[in-house]
Amino acid sequence: MAKRLTLYIVIGMIAGILVGYALNRAYPASDPSLAFYADLLKLLPEIFLHLIKMIIAPLVFATLVSGIAGMGDSAALGRIGGRALGWFITASLISIGLGLVLVNLFQPGVGLAFEAAGPVKDLATADFTLRHFILAVFPTSIIDAMARNDVLQVLVFSLFFGVALSALGKKGTMIVEGCDALAQVMLTITDYVMRLAPLAVFGALAAVIATKGLGIIITYGVFVSEFYFGLLLLWTLLFTMGTAFLGKRALLLARYIRQPVLLAFSTASSESALPKLFEQLDRFGVPRRISGFVLPLGYSFNLDGSMMYTSFATMFIAQAYNIPLSAGQQIAMLLTLMVTSKGIAGVPRASLVVIAATLTQFGLPVEGVALLLGVDTFLDMGRTATNVVGNAVATSVITKWEGMLQPPLDPDAEPPMPPHGTPEHGRKGLNLDPDQ
Numbered sequence: 001m002a003k004r005l006t007l008y009i010v011i012g013m014i015a016g017i018l019v020g021y022a023l024n025r026a027y028p029a030s031d032p033s034l035a036f037y038a039d040l041l042k043l044l045p046e047i048f049l050h051l052i053k054m055i056i057a058p059l060v061f062a063t064l065v066s067g068i069a070g071m072g073d074s075a076a077l078g079r080i081g082g083r084a085l086g087w088f089i090t091a092s093l094i095s096i097g098l099g100l101v102l103v104n105l106f107q108p109g110v111g112l113a114f115e116a117a118g119p120v121k122d123l124a125t126a127d128f129t130l131r132h133f134i135l136a137v138f139p140t141s142i143i144d145a146m147a148r149n150d151v152l153q154v155l156v157f158s159l160f161f162g163v164a165l166s167a168l169g170k171k172g173t174m175i176v177e178g179c180d181a182l183a184q185v186m187l188t189i190t191d192y193v194m195r196l197a198p199l200a201v202f203g204a205l206a207a208v209i210a211t212k213g214l215g216i217i218i219t220y221g222v223f224v225s226e227f228y229f230g231l232l233l234l235w236t237l238l239f240t241m242g243t244a245f246l247g248k249r250a251l252l253l254a255r256y257i258r259q260p261v262l263l264a265f266s267t268a269s270s271e272s273a274l275p276k277l278f279e280q281l282d283r284f285g286v287p288r289r290i291s292g293f294v295l296p297l298g299y300s301f302n303l304d305g306s307m308m309y310t311s312f313a314t315m316f317i318a319q320a321y322n323i324p325l326s327a328g329q330q331i332a333m334l335l336t337l338m339v340t341s342k343g344i345a346g347v348p349r350a351s352l353v354v355i356a357a358t359l360t361q362f363g364l365p366v367e368g369v370a371l372l373l374g375v376d377t378f379l380d381m382g383r384t385a386t387n388v389v390g391n392a393v394a395t396s397v398i399t400k401w402e403g404m405l406q407p408p409l410d411p412d413a414e415p416p417m418p419p420h421g422t423p424e425h426g427r428k429g430l431n432l433d434p435d436q
Helices: 002-026 030-069 075-105 130-137 144-149 152-192 197-212 215-220 219-246 251-257 258-267 271-284 289-303 302-320 326-343 349-361 366-373 376-401
Strands: none
Touching: 002 030, 002 197, 002 215, 002 258, 030 144, 030 197, 030 258, 030 271, 030 289, 075 219, 075 289, 075 302, 075 326, 075 376, 130 152, 144 152, 144 366, 152 215, 152 271, 197 258, 197 376, 215 302, 219 251, 219 302, 219 376, 251 258, 251 271, 251 376, 258 376, 271 289, 289 376, 302 326, 302 349, 302 366, 302 376, 326 349, 349 366
């Protein structure tokens, strides 16, 4: 199944586009039958995403707790966290800066004179403040955080739990082994759920094309193509940065992460790719105790595609309304986006929320967000896939930086079950001290 999953996902993408186009041509936009069939098709990705969300919180908790408890070294934990945050901040500046440079170079909004397609609702921009974000990092209840799949809050609780468990020593051995077993159970469930991925991809694309038609891609073709060109440049920069640490294995990483990237692209959901990304990084040689800490942290602090989109789209709206911004204002915007974009993980229509908040702060028309709504789904696919790429590169680099990168396994092989009490997939004798 693992070897054929990529092929099945691609088939699902093509079939979804064809079926969606057929429905779009068969029924006028006002026909209730079109909405009925589109809703039926949406059930497939919605069920799949529900099942994926069911896995996320216990998987992150189990892998992070067992990893931290296995470290036995709080200094190593601080070192890894510091290096990860340093990488995330650097990648964030590059992503947002690249978006500003490209949108000033291409100027996709100049002369377009777009009018808002409709009112923008349910964008909770008032909550996007630094104070709100800092408070939202710390959970008041781990049960509530898990129920909402708030990865950052689950990560914070897991840090406390793992460090405390490590301090118990032998008294906590039974709990550590229980977390190891829980992680294996969740990965087995992941394998079952992933078999539904091609159907989810088919339903997601078919529903979008059926209701919006292929013409929407053509209508905004210039803007979409220029943004995707920017994403291609960002991918090149990320892998180039990765090569400085990983050497030739940076290019090999692309082969290992193709399935989670395809999933993220076709479903426009980073969550759908997280369990599979854990598996593929295992095969690439990243110990679970590293990926279990860095990946969840990256999902909150390292959304490279989303951050590039916020700067690109904000300037696009300013250009469309013929509102010039000075270099100083654009730099201020970059720094603002650096802060506000760190809280977008798990927020519905998160990138649009950040853009709307930034437009308000800089006196730009908030209704300009409506210009993006028509193609936001297609743009979201690209930026979500880029988020996955950025986090995969970051996790691999941090692992290499720590001297913990293991020899790679076959990227399509079934993951071997570890022996009892071993956190990693069949990899023994790992120690977070790179000098041992």
